[in-house]
Amino acid sequence: MPSSWPGSSRLNATCIQIRRSRAITVGASATLLSNYLNQNRYMPYYVQLLVGGIDEHGPSVYSVDALGGATKENDIVSTGSGSPMAYGVLEDRYHADIKEDEAIELAARSLKSAMKRDAGSGEGMHVVVITKDKFQELDGDDLKKYLAKIPA
Numbered sequence: 455m456p457s458s459w460p461g462s463s464r465l466n467a468t469c470i471q472i473r474r475s476r477a478i479t480v481g482a483s484a485t486l487l488s489n490y491l492n493q494n495r496y497m498p499y500y501v502q503l504l505v506g507g508i509d510e511h512g513p514s515v516y517s518v519d520a521l522g523g524a525t526k527e528n529d530i531v532s533t534g535s536g537s538p539m540a541y542g543v544l545e546d547r548y549h550a551d552i553k554e555d556e557a558i559e560l561a562a563r564s565l566k567s568a569m570k571r572d573a574g575s576g577e578g579m580h581v582v583v584i585t586k587d588k589f590q591e592l593d594g595d596d597l598k599k600y601l602a603k604i605p606a
Contacts, residue, residue: 463485479509484516484524492522508586536568536575543567554583558592562600 466486467478478486478541491499495513498520505524506515515531530548532540543564552560560576561581568576581597592600 477509479511480505480507480514481511481516481526482516483507484526487518488522488524490522491518495521495549495569504531504533507584513584513586532564532568534568534575536565536572539571540564540568554585558583559600559603562597563604566601566604 464572467483470478470482470486487503487505491501500520501518502520503518504515505518507513515527516524517527517531517533529550530544531540532544541564544560547560558581562579564589565575565579565581570575579597581592581600583592
């Protein structure tokens with residue numbers, strides 16, 4: 455569970471892990487976050503979050519909105535004001551047997567497209583690779599290599 459979680463959510467996740475004697479699932483993590491955001495719906499955090507990982511049920515990703523709605527997504531997902539542009543790229547280039555390098559380039563390409571066409575998307579980019587064997591946030595140099603392959 456991320457160390458950046460709000461204290462009560464981190465505590466709840468730890469309690470679940472202790473009670474069940476196993477790691478919290480991705481879905482349960484998304485539900486905890488959803489509950490936390492829903493409690494604050496009258497003074498919401500203006501966020502759109504993706505919660506993803508691999509657990510005993512396999513890989514999964516959830517989209518969590520500012521009011522606490524959580525939706526399990528399939529294959530590809532994008533959120534935020536630039537998501538229509540990102541979805542255009544993702545839907546055009548994603549395929550079920552995509553390799554890790556291709557997926558990283560596709561993620562970078564879709565984010566670049568969103569940032570180029572939507573002022574609200576900002577200018578920063580973080581790409582994370584999650585497999586059953588690793589969690590890796592690409593550093594700036596690695597990300598630059600992928601971005602260099604994408605035409606301006």
